[in-house]
Amino acid sequence: MHLPDGFLDGTTALATAGGSATVLTYAVHRTNRELGDRLVPLLGVTAGFVFAAQMVNFPVAGGTSGHLLGALLAAVLMGPWAAVVVMTAVLGLQAIAMADGGITAFGANVLNMGVVGGVVAYAVFAGTRRLLPDSRGGFLSAVALAAWLSVVLSAGAAALELAWSGTVPLGVGLRAMTSVHMIIGIGEAMITTTVVGAVLATRPDLIATLPAGLAAALEPGALEGDPEGLRAGGRGRARLGGFVAAALAVSLAVAVLLAPLASQEPDGLERVAEDEGFASAEKESVLNFTPFSDYEFPGIEGDLGVILVGVAGTLAVFAGALGLGRLLSRGHGQTATDEGATPGGGAEPGAGRGAGPAVGRVPGHGPGHGVLGHRHSGHEHASTQRDAG
Amino acid sequence: MAGTHHFLTDVRYGTSPIHALDPRTKLLSVLALAAFAVSTPPTAVWAFAVYLAAVFFVLGLARLPLGYVLRRALIILPFILAVAVFLPFFDRAGSGSYEVGGVELSHHGLLILWNVAVKALISVVAAIILISTTSFPELIRGLEGLHVxxxxxxxxxxxxxxxxxxxxxxxxxxxxxxxxxxxxxxxxxxxxxxxxxxxxxxxxxxxxxxxxxxxxxRGFEGTMPGAVPLDFRTADYAFLGALLGLLGVVRVAVAMSA
Structure with a gap:
């Protein structure tokens, strides 16, 4: 999904770079406020982790493999703004040091994989999480849905940019990109959920976005050093209605905007068959390179039926995720609490012996007391400020 | 997976006029070349010939082995193939088409394939020259010098x-x-x-x-000590001036002939 140079025209490159720069400016501001300059090494080493995790291939089907995008994983572990900074650094290293992703397409790549895959998917995660019970199952269901969506939305954004540049027609590109990534997204969702689940079982204090109720349920002892009781309160529930509305609005907007675009172009093969009769006839205006001269930017006046299908689909996905979460939390809610008590419970099976007890706890840094606890409470504090304002 | 970082350290740190340039010069050159190439319409074939000639001239100056550079440039191939797959579907622009071995290729589609292939090639080769002649700490210093x-x-x-x-x-x-x-x-x-x-x-x-x-x-306060000093010399002015001059002349000529 790393777009090289030349696939986007100047206007699209500039517009996406502008969008990314705006979000990044805010993200740097937030990260500086929440982490401080001195905690940057922590961010940097974590970026190294994302960089390495992206290179671990996972099997998809019969020998083919995909690899992790990791934007939502980073957002859940570090918070969305730190995740954008980390993703930008990762993409920058890939673009400059490995020629993976273009220089003029850098803004678009940051927009697709950092902003859309990280921040937008995180918004979906935050909204869904508040719809679901405050339990391990609910939390992980929200992670799974948002991780899947992060890959599909990133691919969709890339297809949109390619279409705006006149490189690949919107209908064909959108369908090809999203259908492939709907499959790859399942792998992303599985792996992200497994990782978050394992971290939840071993060091829940490392998850910056852990909801208050869940933190309290998992680790009653770890909250002693929390002077203002920030993590013990029920602030997740209080603003439920607003977040449900926001998440649904975002998803519905996406469905309403994208659904008609997806259906705009008829099947490519049909089209060729149709055109075969006259295709070689006219040769004037051959060198007139204006991508959208003939098919105007499709969209707004698309038929109502398609939009309704998109809306219905979105609602179905929401209802499905909700049901899944409730189901999972009924079965797993109790055992999850037990698991939390045994560090290293979920992390080992794939890791071999090397991932022994040293993984579970940093020597000399109990949960909530180390650098992480410091960082964590900083984040919570910042989000309270945001909530108040 | 041992030795994975050959991606970055496979480079023979040779000595050449290009190796000796200030990292800022090289970063700006790659950025300028990519920006000029992307903004040139694909019908100006001669302009791309000039860009390619310039890139490969610099490649020669840097004394990098051609096979190594081309092998690394393969990274753009999947995208070009993906666009090539869509070629036959581009004929709605009513621009005519060719029949090659029973397969119909639209002119508009071929133009887009040429457009993305040549621009991606120019910019990826430029980027490979940059990373093959600049060490990572130098790159970081260059970015700092450019106020990233x-x-x-x-x-x-x-x-x-x-x-x-x-x-x-x-x-x-x-x-x-x-x-x-x-x-x-x-x-x-x-x-x-x-x-x-x-x-x-x-x-x-x-x-x-x-x-x-x-x-x-050990006293870390948010800045890394011991940075390599940057040195923008006459050679940097000359290189950047020559490149920007060439790009500017070509781009203006393209704009005038359009």
Whole structure:
């Protein structure tokens, strides 16, 4: 999904770079406020982790493999703004040091994989999480849905940019990109959920976005050093209605905007068959390179039926995720609490012996007391400020 | 997965006029070349010939082996093939088409293929010259010199330092899995890779905390000491001036003839 140079025209490159720069400016501001300059090494080493995790291939089907995008994983572990900074650094290293992703397409790549895959998917995660019970199952269901969506939305954004540049027609590109990534997204969702689940079982204090109720349920002892009781309160529930509305609005907007675009172009093969009769006839205006001269930017006046299908689909996905979460939390809610008590419970099976007890706890840094606890409470504090304002 | 960082260190740190340039010069040159190439309409074939000639001239100056550069440039191939797949569908612009061995190719589609292929090639070769003649610390210094926010340069240099370490750690865990008969072929086997990545995260975070505490205890206050000084010399002015002059003349000529 790393777009090289030349696939986007100047206007699209500039517009996406502008969008990314705006979000990044805010993200740097937030990260500086929440982490401080001195905690940057922590961010940097974590970026190294994302960089390495992206290179671990996972099997998809019969020998083919995909690899992790990791934007939502980073957002859940570090918070969305730190995740954008980390993703930008990762993409920058890939673009400059490995020629993976273009220089003029850098803004678009940051927009697709950092902003859309990280921040937008995180918004979906935050909204869904508040719809679901405050339990391990609910939390992980929200992670799974948002991780899947992060890959599909990133691919969709890339297809949109390619279409705006006149490189690949919107209908064909959108369908090809999203259908492939709907499959790859399942792998992303599985792996992200497994990782978050394992971290939840071993060091829940490392998850910056852990909801208050869940933190309290998992680790009653770890909250002693929390002077203002920030993590013990029920602030997740209080603003439920607003977040449900926001998440649904975002998803519905996406469905309403994208659904008609997806259906705009008829099947490519049909089209060729149709055109075969006259295709070689006219040769004037051959060198007139204006991508959208003939098919105007499709969209707004698309038929109502398609939009309704998109809306219905979105609602179905929401209802499905909700049901899944409730189901999972009924079965797993109790055992999850037990698991939390045994560090290293979920992390080992794939890791071999090397991932022994040293993984579970940093020597000399109990949960909530180390650098992480410091960082964590900083984040919570910042989000309270945001909530108040 | 040992030796994965050959991507970056495969470079023969030779000596050439290009190696000796200031990293800022090289960064700006790549940016300028990519921007000029992307903004040139694909019908101006001669302009792309000039751009390519310039890139390969610099490649010659840098004394980089052609095979190595072309092999690394293959990274853009999947995207070009993906666009090539869509070629026959582009004929709605009513621009005419060719019949090649029974397959119909639209002129508009071929134009787009040429457009993305030549622009991607120019810019990827330029980027490869940059990274093959500049060490990573120099690159970071160059970015700092160009006023990239420090949070990015700091994060990038830490990532460079530890990313490959974690990659090899992941490789070690994969070998451990393989020696215990893991052979994932299907999507439902992917869960175990999740466990691997979880262990990798916990380990790297533990390391991050240790590194951070060690740095703070040695007086780290948010800046990295001991940076390489930058030196913008006559050769840099000459190189950048010549390149920008060439690009500007070509671009103006293209705009006039259009």
């Amino acid at each position: 926010p420090r949070v990015f340069t700091l994060v990038a240099s830490f990532m460079y330092r530890y990313g490959f370490l974690f990659l090899e750690e992941a490789g070690r865990m994969r070998r451990a899995m393989a020696s215990r008969n893991y052979s994932g072929r299907w999507l439902w086997d992917a869960r175990l890779m999740g466990h691997l990545i979880a262990a990798l995260f916990l380990r790297s975070y533990a390391r991050a905390e240790r590194v951070y505490v060690a740095m703070v205890s």
